[in-house]
Amino acid sequence: MTSVLPPVTLDELTQLTHRASTVIERLRERVFAPGNQKQLDLRFNVRTAAEMVGRTEKAIRDAEGDGRLPEPDKDPDTQRRRGYTLSQVNQMREVFGTLPHRDPEDSALVLAVQNFKGGVGKSTVVCHLAQYFALRGYRVCVIDCDSQASTTAMFGMNPDVDVDEDEDTLYPFLRHGGPKSLHYALRATYWPGIALIPANLGLYDAEYEFAARMAREPAFILDRLREGVESIADQFDIVLLDPPPALGMLSLSVLRAANALLIPAPPNNIDFASTAHFLKMMEATLSELAQHGGARDYAFVKILASKMNDQKSAHMAIKRMMDAVFPQDMLQATLKDSAEIDNATANLSTVYELTGAATRTETHRRCRAYLDAVGREVELLARKTWPSHHRALRKEGML
Structure with missing residues (x-):
């Protein structure tokens, strides 16, 4: 029986792709600053700056x-102070000796935000965590390992235009005979304190190449990304890895490169079941990988309830079950399902980047509180991995 629908040809799919690219370009023109370069417009008054720096307004x-x-700077018209930029706040921290950097003897926290299922909020968590840490004064590197490149786009780069797969992504490093370190791929971002290794669709080719070479060079394939992270880790306090939402060679490499894991898991039946399967697969996978390159230990493995809706009884019931099943493994903070995050993402932005009237709504304050709570808890875990912070943590009653 012949379909009444005309077939969709390859030429028509090509046209669809071009139209999608046009939409992305128009979105960039609308939400990015002139020249298609995102800029950070955050300004902090002296009271907020003093709180961030840990000194009094008078000291500043x-x-x-x-x-x-x-x-x-002062407004040229009113001669009133315009407030401090994040770079200026970090300059204050340097002058007053309150930058929270780890000591060189401490290992950088290499945190993978990992789940083999898509749609659980991985990239949202990565971007907001990176910016939370930057606001706190840490040195952050974000490595986008996902060929969909959502995180790359959120940090202001068009994966199809601004990113060259042969020069800017992980791909050259992962190939045999590639660069000796990942320094070539580090890109400064418009956020002071955050560097990015971007991604684009070309990174997908690495999956095929890795799979083809796995039988011949298992140690090289599994540990190449770890070696790359180690080549740049001395410059950073936190390295955040955003892997693909699938069980592939890049995801396995991320598991080997990380020294801590954060697993976003929405509290619904399908996603919770998927997370349970992920944990089972991860345990089996790491056991298999250990035979090729030694066991991999993690400083911590935590589950984050993401996209949580307190108004849904099913969400609350599953969250209670998660707390009962994983009493030591759940973050106490949850990432609530928020229109604030959705609206910011629609503009290729984050909640931490919003300014002006948008930040004075109750919805924004609640969402910011959720994000800050997640950030604080992960920050505490990070500091516990650094011996140089232990004295301060004991003084704060956190250790």
Whole structure:
């Protein structure tokens, strides 16, 4: 029996792809600054800056008065201070000795936000965690290992235009005879303190190449990404890995490269079942990988209830079950399902980037509180891995 629908040809699919690219370009033109370069417009008043730096407002004024710190820019019309940028806040932290960096003897936290299922909020968690840590003054590297490149786009780069797979992504490093380190791929971002190794669709080819070479060179394939992360880790406090949402060679490499795991898991039946399968597959996979390159230990493995909706009784019931089944493994904080996150993402942005009237709504305040709570808990876990922070943690009553 012949279909009444005309067949969709390859030419028509090509046209569809071009139209999709046009939509992305128009979106970039609308939400990005002139020249298609995203900029960070955050400004902090002296009270907020003092809280971020851990010093008094007077101490900041005094430092400006004696020349240790420059005074903030003034509005040319009103001559009022425009507030401090994040770079200026970090300059204050440096002057006052309150930057939270780990000691060189401590190992960088290499945190993979990992789940083999898509749609659980991985990239959302990665982007917001990176920006939370940057606001706190840490040195952050985000490595986009996903050929869909959502994280790359969120940080202001068009994967199809701004990113060259042969120069800017992990792909050259993962090939045999590639660069000795990942320094070639590090890109500065518009966020002070955050560097990015971007991705694009070309990274998908690495999956095929890795699979073809796995039988011949298992140690090289499994540990190549780990070696790359180690080649740049001395520059950062936190390295965040955003892997593909599938059980493939890149995902396995991420599991080998990380020294801590955060597993986003929405509290619904399908996603919770998927997370349970993920944990089972991860245990079996790591056991198999250990035979090829030694066991891999993690500083911590935590499950984050993501896309949580307190108004849904099913979500609350499954969350209670998750807490009962994983009493030591769940983050206490949850990432709520929020229109604020959805609206920001629609503009290739994050909640931490919003300014002006958008930040004065109750919805924004609630969402920011959820994100900050997740960030604080992960930050505490990170600091517990650094011996240089243990004295301060004991003083704070956190250890």
